[in-house]
Amino acid sequence: MCRFNTISYLQTLYPGVDNNPNEAPLASFFLEKTVQILHDERNRFGNQKVLEFGGGPNLSSSLLLAQYVDSIRFCDYAQSNLTYVSDWIEQKSTVFDWTNYFESILTIAGTSKEKRIEWESRLRDALIRGGLSICDVNDPDCPILSGKSDDHDIIFSSFCLEAACLTIEIFNETIGKLVRLLKPGGLLLLVMVRNESFYYVDAENFFCLSLDETKVRKALQATGELVDIHIDSADTTVEDQKRNTMSDFDGEMIIHAFKTIK
Template sequence: MHNETLHTRDYLTEFGTNDYLSAYTRFKTIPWFMEHIKGLVRVFVNNSSHLGNERALEFGGGPTLVSSFVLAQYVQSITFSEYVPNNLKAVNDWINQVDGAFDWTNVFNFIIEQYHQQTGITLSLSECEQRLRTGLQRGGVLRIADVNEQSGCSVLDNPDNYNQFDIILSSFCLEDACLTKETYEKTVERLCMLLKPGGFLVLAHGRNQTFYYVNDKRFFAQYMNEQSARETLERMNLINIQTSAVDRTPNEYSDSDGYFIACGYKKK
């Protein structure tokens, strides 16, 4: 493994999209990941009666469709945004059913199982996938800029997006993208500007993490925990703030000791 820590612009040349996706082919051998999916589903089930159903934004989605699949069961339109072109291509390939696109069937079925266990409602895989494709086609798949530059982001800095989204979800992104705590807080503030009054912000992060590996490439992660995220959301004047966490054992691939979700509502 390489010990040099990569970040920001290095993602454009060093991030292995296929290597990252390969973890999802064996996700049932990764207990913390299954627990994270259960927790994400639980957050939305528990808050479902308070959610608007029109537009959602996934910010920094990587090459994965786990979070957007959950979102698709609640909203009509999903704007998927990401920094790395190869990650966007992986998402577009699935939307357009390109030969060789990553097969999410096993992961999606696991999400459906969790939804059934928590609600008693049985969902159809084909119908859920169609909801996801339709939602992404309506909202669009967009490239975003480096958040450390503080301006020039097609999503964050577009006044037409202010107060437009019922739900904004960012999963395992901001702690890796934001090089300082100040940039993290500013990015969360910019995301909050896009929420409708009463809108729901959901953030998932590695806990107490400073690095993670994709294949043999070591990437920066900002040290965060439930308390620091809660304090940020409080400074954004969000209400009904909730946190939940999943423990894991640090190893040579990541020094995170868990993953957590922090969420809250924009005041009406």
Template sequence: MALQESTAPDPYQTYFEPTVYLNYFKMGQSPVGDECLYFLLKHYHAVFKSGGLKGKLLIDIGSGPSIYQLLSACEAFEEIVATDYTDKNRLELEKWLKKMPGAFDWSPVVKYVCELEGDRDKWAAKEERLRRTVRQVLKCDVHKEQPLEPAVLPLADCVLSSLCLEAACLTEEAFRGALRHLRTLLRPGGHLVLGGGFDSSFFMVGDRKFPCLPLKEKSVREALQEAGFVIEKLETKARAAETLSDPDADYTGMFVLVAKRSD
């Protein structure tokens, strides 16, 4: 995740604990985490399955310590570059990629995606494929005109960002700016895949509250158009009634969209 430049202490670098955040992705242990995860995995599978988006390079913006968002994409792209704003998130992600002791166990999530693809038993092979496909883990800041500077990459066929921008951008102006900056990473005609929540003003990581920008579908559509994108697909889901009382987050719905860079 990225953060707006500020003279105040940096809450993400200082307080965001990736190992606590990863509790959301322990299937069956967090109602909010399960709801978000199943929705996102299902729609990322639909986006990247055979006949869907594919290409040479995908850049994932705001990967956090997570790999769930890349499990379908690694079947469709030759190379993936993961990125994040915080040092601790990048280190935690590297821990899994390099099979280091104490790495998070993603196998239940990987098995679920393999089940979507028709063969749950290939989960170990998928993990290895993803490790081979992720070529770099870089620092990013979506508030910079060149979000990955000083790194220089070829223009990507696809930019993916999952549960990042509403946390990184606390004003509509910042959100619109971030979309313009992400557009510079894409080749003409390339695609942006964006997953997130509607009306979310915060989410919890342990006992620490992190603010969010409460996105509306209308504002997302307008911001994408202004940034030079054409939405090709937008899937939404209202929050389930049984999770409404969960104190970890206050989103009212989820979305996954695919937008094409218009030139």
């Protein structure tokens, strides 16, 4: 992962929701579904703490989450990604400019672009309260995954677990560890690509664990602690797959479920 180029990743994937032919359908699907789930379920989950696991340098989902909760614990494997998030919080002049992308998100959320500054302020406050941390699913002693049980209202992970987990066994174990950290009644929200075996950042090729709806549902059910499991999927078109030279996924999944209340 030390080969991961944070700057190239951001510049390639996040100029604006509709600007990149490789990723626009993907981004629109996930953002629309995330907006819908958070809105529809807002009275069901608490509003205090989110764990965003494997956030990368991507703040798009964080922006949405911050409108519902007070604190976001943001963690990632790569220190370079955390440094970029820290630089954004501190509003450094060299930081990646999220303006266009964030304004696209506000449009999807049905909110005026004029509220971008207000939304960004809420996000900065939430990240400062929660803090930034290193995480590694392949480390059995990962401090984040070994944290306090029943501690978070929402656990969110986007494009992380399929890229980070080296085996299906590690994926299953990680799901169990994340659910342990979730408060009873809390929301587990996962964003994933389907059947992806690799992806590129610049010329660097990265491994991806191929997952589909069946494997994901099996892992969630195996915890014995989740109810109301929903998996929304969208297939990529043949044209999308031909244009996409960055990876080989054939669909998208957004998964949400709630931890049982004992």
